Amino acid sequence: MPEKSLQEVPRTWREQYEKGRLAFEKNNLDYAISILSKVLEQEPAFYECREVLRASQFKKAGSGGGGGFFRKIISHTSPKLLQAQTTLRNKPLEAMAVAEQVLSVDPNNLHAHKVFADAALAADFPKTAILSLEIVFKQAPKDRDVAFKLATALSHHGDPDRAERILSDLASAYPSDPELTQALKDASANRTMTEGGYGALAGGQGSYRDILKDEKKSVSLEQEQREHKSEDVKLRLIGEYEERLKNEPQNLRLVRSIAELYAENKDFDRALEYYERLAGTQAADPSLESAIAETRVKKLDQRMAQLDPKAPDAAEQMAKLQAEKKEFLLTECRSRVERYPNDLGLHFELGQLLYEAGRIGEAIAEFQKAQNNPHKRISALAYLGRCFGRRGMSDLAVRTFQNALKEKLTFDDEKKELIYDLGCALEKMGNREGAIEQFKLIYETDIGYRDVSAKVDAYYTSQGG
Numbered sequence: 001m002p003e004k005s006l007q008e009v010p011r012t013w014r015e016q017y018e019k020g021r022l023a024f025e026k027n028n029l030d031y032a033i034s035i036l037s038k039v040l041e042q043e044p045a046f047y048e049c050r051e052v053l054r055a056s057q058f059k060k061a062g063s064g065g066g067g068g069f070f071r072k073i074i075s076h077t078s079p080k081l082l083q084a085q086t087t088l089r090n091k092p093l094e095a096m097a098v099a100e101q102v103l104s105v106d107p108n109n110l111h112a113h114k115v116f117a118d119a120a121l122a123a124d125f126p127k128t129a130i131l132s133l134e135i136v137f138k139q140a141p142k143d144r145d146v147a148f149k150l151a152t153a154l155s156h157h158g159d160p161d162r163a164e165r166i167l168s169d170l171a172s173a174y175p176s177d178p179e180l181t182q183a184l185k186d187a188s189a190n191r192t193m194t195e196g197g198y199g200a201l202a203g204g205q206g207s208y209r210d211i212l213k214d215e216k217k218s219v220s221l222e223q224e225q226r227e228h229k230s231e232d233v234k235l236r237l238i239g240e241y242e243e244r245l246k247n248e249p250q251n252l253r254l255v256r257s258i259a260e261l262y263a264e265n266k267d268f269d270r271a272l273e274y275y276e277r278l279a280g281t282q283a284a285d286p287s288l289e290s291a292i293a294e295t296r297v298k299k300l301d302q303r304m305a306q307l308d309p310k311a312p313d314a315a316e317q318m319a320k321l322q323a324e325k326k327e328f329l330l331t332e333c334r335s336r337v338e339r340y341p342n343d344l345g346l347h348f349e350l351g352q353l354l355y356e357a358g359r360i361g362e363a364i365a366e367f368q369k370a371q372n373n374p375h376k377r378i379s380a381l382a383y384l385g386r387c388f389g390r391r392g393m394s395d396l397a398v399r400t401f402q403n404a405l406k407e408k409l410t411f412d413d414e415k416k417e418l419i420y421d422l423g424c425a426l427e428k429m430g431n432r433e434g435a436i437e438q439f440k441l442i443y444e445t446d447i448g449y450r451d452v453s454a455k456v457d458a459y460y461t462s463q464g465g
Contacts, residue, residue: 057107092122126157176345268299344373397425
C-alpha cells in the first residue's frame, strides 16, 4: 500500500487534517494530537499528517521531554508495545496505531519508534518508517540494526547519498558482515542509477534519449547490469573502462569496477594490480581489504586446480599450496582483527581458523570474545565446547553445549549438531545414559544423522531390546 499525499486523501479527512495543522500552529497541542490521530486511524498512509502529528507530540513533550527514570524503566515493558510487537507482521497497520498511542504520551520512547518503524516497513510505508528511524538513529547511532534499516529505506526511497555514507560507516565497524558489504554495493549502484537518471526512467518518467546518447552506450549499460557476464563481455567492458580511466585517472569507482571484472574473469594478477592501486589512494576500507584477501585466496585455489595430478610431485605441491593458503588466511585475518578489534565477527572468524590449525588455546580466547556478538553467540559457544573437548575438558564441554542449547530454540541442523556434540561429550565422561538420551532426541526426528542410528541401535541391543 503506497503512502498518500494530501491530494490523494478524501476531502473529509483533508479538512480534518487542516484543522489539526491549524491547532498545532496555534499551540493547541492536545487538540491537534487528538484530531490528527483520528485522521490517521482512517488514513494511516497519510504521510503529511503523520509529520504534523509527530511535531505536535514533540512540541508538547518539550525539548527535555521523554520522561524520567521510571518511564525509561517501563518503556520496554509497556503492554501496548508488547501488543504491537505481536501483531506487526500480520497486522502492521494495527501495530502502527498501537505504537502511535505510546508515542502520543512519550514521543522520545525509542523502543516505541523501533516497533513503529518495523510496522511501517511491513505495511510498505518507507517514508513513515524513516521518520521514526531517523529519531532513533540520532539518539543511538551505533545501533547496527536501526542504522541498517534506515540506510536501506533511504537508499530506495529517500537519500541514496546518505544511505551510502551510513552503510560505509557500518561496514567499517563490521568489516566481516556480508550483509552490510552487499548492501553497500547495492546502495552505491542505486545512487549511480539515481544520478544517471535511470530511476526516473524506471518510474515511467524521462526516456532513454535523455540518458543514453547512442546505441553503443545502451548496450554497455545493459551488459554492465548483467549478473553473469560472458567472457567477451567482460573483456569488452574492461577495455572500455581502461580507456575511460586514461581520461579520468581519479575515478576510483572505475578502478574498482576494472578490478572486479578482472577477478570475475579469473585474471587475478591484474585484479590485484587494480585493487592495490585503489588501496594506495584512499583511507582504510574494510570491503576493499576483504576483496583483496578473497582475490588472493582465489589465486591460490586456481594454482591448485591447475596442478597436473600425474606429475610426480603433485601431492607435495598440493600440500605446499594448501599450507600456504591456510597460513595466508590466518595471517590476514589476524591482521584485520588488530585493525578492527571491536568487530566480534572477525574474532569468530579468527577463532575458526585457529581451531582448524589445531591452535586450541588461542582459538578459545577468540571464541570467548566472539560469544558477545548476538549473531555469533551460539556458534561461538558450540566451538568453545569443541575446544574444551579437544583439550580433554569434557565437563566444561558439556556445560558449554548445555548453555548453547538453552538459547537455541529452533530445532534445525545447528541444534542437532549441538545435541550430537553434547552426547559425545557425555559419552567421553562415561555417562552413557545421558549420552544416549541426547542421541535419541536426534533419532526421533532424523534417523540418518551421522552415526546416531548405529549408536541408538547398539544401545538397545545391549539392553536386550
